Amino acid sequence: MKVVGMCFLMLLPTLALAQQHPYYGSVAASVRLTDPVDGSDSLRITVHAGDVITPENVRASIDALYATRHYQYIEVEAAAEESGTALTFRTRPFYFFGGVHLEPANLLDRSLMSFIRVPHGAKFSTAPVDRIEEETRRLLENQGYFNATLRPDFMFDQKNRLVNVALNADVFPRARISGISIEGGEQTFSVVELEKALGIDVGDNFSEDKLESGVARIQQKFTRLGFLNTQIDVQRRYNAATNSVEILARISPGQFAYVNVRTTGGETVTEVSREDLRTLIPIFEEGVVDSDLIEEGKTRLIRFLRQRGYFDVTATWERIDAIQNNAVQITYTVEKGELRRLSEIQFAGATFFTPEQLRQITRIRASGALNPGIFSRDLLETDLESIKALYRNAGFFDVSATSRQEEDAQEQSKSITLTIEIHEGQRYSIARLSFSGVSAIPESELRQKVTVLEGQPYSATDIDAATKNLMSAYHALGYSDVRIFPIREPDGAMNVNITFQVTEGMPYRIGDITIAGNRLTAEKIIRRDSILRAGMPYDDEAILAEQHRLYATGLFNRVQIVTMDQDLGQTRNLMIFVEDANPVLISYGLGYKEFEGPRGTFEISHNNLWGLDRTLSFRLRLGQRERSFQSSYREPHLFNHNIEGFATLLIEKAERRFFNANTVDFSLQTVRRLTPQFNLILTASYQTVNLKDILVNPVASQFPNIGGVIQIARIGSTILRDWRDDALDPHRGSFQTATFQVASTKLGSEVNFTSLFDQWTMYFPQGARVLALSTRVGWKHPFGGDTEVPISERYFAGGSTTLRGFGLDELRAGGGHLLTIGNVEYRVPLLTFKSRGLGAVIVRGISGALFYDTGNVFEKASDFTLADFTNTVGAGLRAQTPLGPVRLDVGVNLRPEDRLRNDGAIERDKRVRFFLTLGNAF
């Protein structure tokens, strides 16, 4: 046994290393690390030349290298040398996720990345790819592509250490529906009704979305009848041989619930409709019947009736189960009490806030002519708390608010006057403002950032704003983990001390910025105007702003800026991941324009030519009186300056009210955006216009009947300021343009004139209503011996966007040199559609408008007189659509006059005009 033991002991070290490699135990002659990411990485290796190689020190070295988070894979190679063993640590550095796309991309409605989460910038591994593959397969199935084969191709971007994944899909054509069977629920609805609700027919392409919508519609049908928790089990049986899907829907109608509300005398409570019950009693929403939900329904019912003037209402409930029929009846019995009106709400003792300000935060409402007001004890309690919170925020920490009701017994309607008594107390002031935990920014600088001062009255809103400013100051320096808490402490009577408790964290800087995902747009376009630069502080707010900026270019469907998952100390590398939008846009439409009648438009444009954000577009417009072709080219950075350049060619044949014109116009334009709202535009154009059939009666106008081909060359400038909140449907802000142009023989023109046009439009919100004001003034002045401008250059007025008491351009036959228009419009929302139906998508709401238009066109500036201004009042309706408002206006000319028509006849102005058009008048 001793021998066995001795042998075992000899073998002990090797037993411990059983099945280990024979190089273990030899002496390392050299140790080498291939392709180190960081020069110091080799120092992490724990086995050195001269050491005995053991599994432990090799394994520990692998762990140490892996802990650097620089390497995805490590392999240790040993080779015999004369002096021992040469150890080589071979590594593969981490790669990072770029993007994932599907080939072919058109298998899905949108890009793959809009459906699935891709860990952009995360360390690459195949595990997330497996997940993405699985999700993609499901997505394809939802689109009817069953049994799809997906093969991921990994494209390694060596330079940026990114991996982009292409999921190559091999699919059959979309599966069709081969059969639909619906079982169950026939006692309630016929199979035909259920099939109609499902909305899918045999032969349709399979679509999971359509199927789910159909199932939801069936469920709604049952719920509407009171069947709670109706279950619909849908089986999709795919037949690979026929590439078709059979749908089997099994419906199990849920428990039938009948809810009624009656008075103690057994009468129906008419104030609560069936629809109200559906929203008030939560069993319909939850789909189950239990005591808690019924009790919750009681509370809501009481609140509902209190808000309708039954301030003393009480309620009880009773549940009767008809188990055999899987039905339940719930009866709420209410004692309504007297109906009263909240005739008035008074705020006593409020001096700091006005009653209007207090009304804005309270939910109880006094009754009006058509409504009983809103009142309940719960709401009153909530409102009292809101009032106290408002005062406390403003520094009135000792505020109290109570209520007092006075009934007017004299009146038949039992009205109540509610008085909210507010004892404001004194306003606290800030005694001392201090900072703790700050070192990166001097306190004196921080004091400048905060908007509050010592001695100033306390305001929670101001403190919040100050905290935000401080956060921004730290973010701008790269302290992205900064935390700031304002601590408020009382300091004697009527004073508080504010301490901004700052935990700064570490400052970070932006390292490399990698651009990824751009398959079309050139990298330089993405980098060109970027506000992010390597070496600048890592500022979250700047990163967000850059993301918004890139979205705003319209070149991308998707922009994501992520921090690369690398441990680089206080440096953070960024990846800007973008997904190109489809650059080719085809649009077409049919429209109607007053006088011109119906017209059609077709436009094709490439919005990212050569991936350089350049645009080339062609537009064709055909109408009864107009045919035009326009081609334009846009260069976003003219000569590498921050100036947009446009070249436009317009060929047009148009019939106007007083003349016909064939026009060829070529213009060059530069736009310099001085600020996002302020643009300076310079224009140069050359126009050949062939004027024909000028229908101006020489008696009506001094304008000479000159036709033929005229060359007009001009240069000009425009200042444009746009502060509107929404260009299509503005509610606030202003819009201003001022254009000055010169046409001169020195530029190659046949006529000399100057042109000035100013427009100033303002929008003032009045709650949800808008008061819109507009003025337009245009003046053309011939010079250099010329006394006239071509008719195509004269001003005309009348129509849906100028003076709505007149037809298009008919105000003055032949137009004039001076245009003056003033409009006032009061826009009032009437209805808002919030449902999810298609109708609500097309028409979001209806609004009304009252307007007044005034102004005129004068032959010469010297003819101007206010006495000749026309006056039109009117009203209109606007349907809000995604394309802007569709507008119906009725204008009433307050002073119709006998007007000389171009054919020499005298005709009285029509008193009433109707306009149906798209877009606001101004």
Next chain:
Amino acid sequence: MRFDIAPDRAVTSVRPITVGAVGIIVASLIWTAPLFAQGPEVLDRVLAAINHQHVITSSDVRRERSVMAALGEGQKDDPAILDDLIGWRLLEDQMAQFPGLTVTDEEVATALERVAGPLAAAIPDIRAAVRDRIRRAKYIDRRFGQFIRVTDEEKKQYYRDVFVPEAKKKGLDPVPGLDEPGISEAIESNVFQERLHNEVIGALDALRQMSDVEIFP
């Protein structure tokens, strides 16, 4: 001869000498193997990475295989061992957040005495492996086991669906009843183990789905 053995003990004495000689030769070969080695060879490499935080290497798999052999836990191929190691690593992260999973030296000694001889018990790898196994068992018991209650209905079902058919297959006639001594306890233990196994497998599957496990072929 150094090993002078009495003739009547010859048969029994040859074996230790043979084992010893073979052992010496094998050990010598192992120690001197690098001298005969030709060309570079992979000594160790990453086989799997878990959540970009931990790696499992080929030496881990080799070590585990040795430990299993020493503890008499049967044989598994390398992919199966790697799979186990990945699962344990995932559990390890959970255990780190679980209090009171200490293992005493006495517990390790007792377990080693039961599963391995005194010599194997002297190997640090084996002691460490046994300690890990006890710790895992404690975790599994506290995290899952203590919440498993085997009901009478489950016992009856197991008896009906598993025990009786198995007993008949083995020719037991009559088949012992559920109320016979020891049967109910044995069935309860089996049902418990089965449920515990399912719980652990389920938890591991969930952990894997939430984790980023990359295997390097």
